[in-house]
Amino acid sequence: MSTEIIANLQNQIKLYQQMFEQLESDSASASIPALQNIFTNNIVRPKQKYIKSEDILNLFKISKAEYNNILVRIMI
Numbered sequence: 001m002s003t004e005i006i007a008n009l010q011n012q013i014k015l016y017q018q019m020f021e022q023l024e025s026d027s028a029s030a031s032i033p034a035l036q037n038i039f040t041n042n043i044v045r046p047k048q049k050y051i052k053s054e055d056i057l058n059l060f061k062i063s064k065a066e067y068n069n070i071l072v073r074i075m076i
Helices: 002-029 033-041 053-060 064-075
Strands: none
Touching (some): 002 064
């Protein structure tokens, strides 16, 4: 069960990386200067210094026990 969760999380990370790389390549090749200004000048910084574990659980739709099992597997 936890191996499936880890595999799903790894797949999601790969998808996010691909989306980010696509955004980078699109912004680098964009011919519209206003679009380039949006990517370069409007950097949004989070107000919180860390992500709450509740938010992580909600984001990945997993229970606290499953989250703890993932953390324990990483530490081993």
